[in-house]
Amino acid sequence: METAITASSTEPTTLPRSGGQPLLHQKGAETQAFGTLKQLPIGLGHDTRMYACQRLNRVLADTQILYSLYKKHHWLMRGATFYSLHLMLDKHAEAQLAIVDALAERVQSLGGVAVGDPRHVAELTTVPRPPDGVEEVPVMLSRLLDAHERILIEARDAAARLSAEGDEGSTDLLVSDVIRTGEAQVWFLAEHLVDTPLVRG
Template identity: 90%
Template sequence: MDTATTASPTPMPTGGGQPLLHQKGGETQEFGTLKQLPIGLGHDTRMYACQRLNRVLADTQILYSLYKKHHWLMRGATFYSLHFMLDKHAETQLAIVDALAERIQSLGGVAVGDPRHVAELTAIPRPPDGVEKVPVMLSRLLDAHERILIDARDAATRISAEGDEGSTDLLVSEVIRTGEAQVWFLAEHLVDTPLVRG
């Protein structure tokens, strides 16, 4: 009798070797809800801060995507400098995205993450799918920045009045100050200055 063909299959070990694939289950926390954390801020303050921060987060994710798209689509004599500047700005915005999301989580909320959900929440207009002229792309970035800066300033003022200085500090030190500096760099590329005559 051939023992190789009649032996019973060896049971799979539990807990170590084989990943448990294709798992399904419901949400453990719905978007727009809070879990309780002992951070010395009341429920209503944290809820309001999470709502405002998620709006800024959604817009910042769109700004990051615009920077990447325009980085890829740059044209003309200023290609080299703009290509690299836009990519550097995008990296900075991505770090702000992470900081905003982590702040929302630290308040007990749920950060908006799925791009389709972001598209529902953002106030930044959708650009065309194709390529625009370079000054138009730069203007589009400036418009997105301005929308974020207006909202972030309002959010910082109101969240500060609620006593959440941590969220206020993040909005001022990261979103507002970084955005203002990036606007300056972008806007200077739209100045029509002669290169060879004074």
């Protein structure tokens, strides 16, 4: 049992302990609404940080969808190139998941709220929804390439505009992580769509 000293007495008063019981089913109001900022002393003005969070959240939503597409197609891959594509798509998915985390943490470090709930992501993304079932392998790869291109266009524009605003931290993240990783993954995917003979020149 814990003890406490009351203001009216120097005798210890016994306080009940919970016995380690979790306090379940808690509810409460949001402490920060999506689309708002808290003040952080990072040397960037409110408007710049607000704009950065908006642009980063757009890229973040699309990147979360791209990650999910990679996992979906990793699971549903088939055919003669199954093994190599199955492994490659999973490796690409891991890299995209790392970018998701980096983008979300950047939004938080700017004082914003990162989009995290999949249902909210679905409202913000520009990447078209795929069929629920299985598509042909070239179609799945083309769908990934389309998602990459959408993200790369958005990331390039956001990086240029945020650099002009003085937000070099967000610009560096977009260029070094989103754009460079995306470009490399596009290269690997696109080369699997080249129609070339395997055994005869």
